[in-house]
Amino acid sequence: MATASATLAVPKDSGMLSREQLLRLFSRFSFLTSQADVKKRIMDAVRDKQEAVAITTAIQEEILLEMGIDPRFGISCLGRVNAVYENDMELMIQFYKFVAKEEMAIDEAELEKDEFVDKMHNQQKIQEQQHEMLKQMRKFHPDNQSAILETLRKQMLSAYFENNTAFLTLDQIQEIVQRRTTL
Structure with missing residues (x-):
């Protein structure tokens, strides 16, 4: 986990996470959300009347911190994946799997x-x-x-x-x- 005093990486050239960073985020998120303790964390938050999407976003932010990336920057990049990487079919497939995995984690907690x-x-x-x-x-x-x-x-x-x-x-x-x- 990155420390609070560590400098968080924000790519200067593109203003966007690299392909490799995105793939790492997607893979790590998929792994974590399949773990029983993380599923329980999301379910407990829902029972406490928190939004499940807030918890999945927090998990994504934690992963970004692990990667040494400013979480606000990383989360903002997710909203631009379609536009920036629209011609990278493999990355787009992984992105849609990531989105589906998040939806599934939320559904499992809420339903x-x-x-x-x-x-x-x-x-x-x-x-x-x-x-x-x-x-x-x-x-x-x-x-x-x-x-x-x-x-x-x-x-x-x-x-x-x-x-x-x-x-x-x-x-x-x-x-x-x-x-x-x-x-």
Whole structure:
């Protein structure tokens, strides 16, 4: 853990955490939030009427301190990951896993055990449906794939990213491709 008198690192050149720093933060957070004592810490905070997100943010700040990074700077960088690293597919995947891990830790603390299990089961079903959709999409020309993804993006935006809009059925995919070919 960094001491209070230690100088905390703030990258001078980019005003953003490096790729390596972000990946280290994501990995460490994932590890910590899978530990029983950290889960208990979050649950206890929720029982004490604290916001779970405040606790997960505190954990992220502790990790940043361990890394020798000013926590306020590090947390502010998380809000800019999408813009700065949008073309780094691997980092973006890790970022979305990090966000999902935080959401899962919060859900586990806030929901009753059976509600949490149901939610995880529903998430698994959605992931399976998304995987099936991607398998079906691969059968089409890249232009059609782009049209399918654009339709999905619009659908999700209009539904405020509700889970039931995170995939398209085979019939919906075929309808999109059919419309494109008749234009």
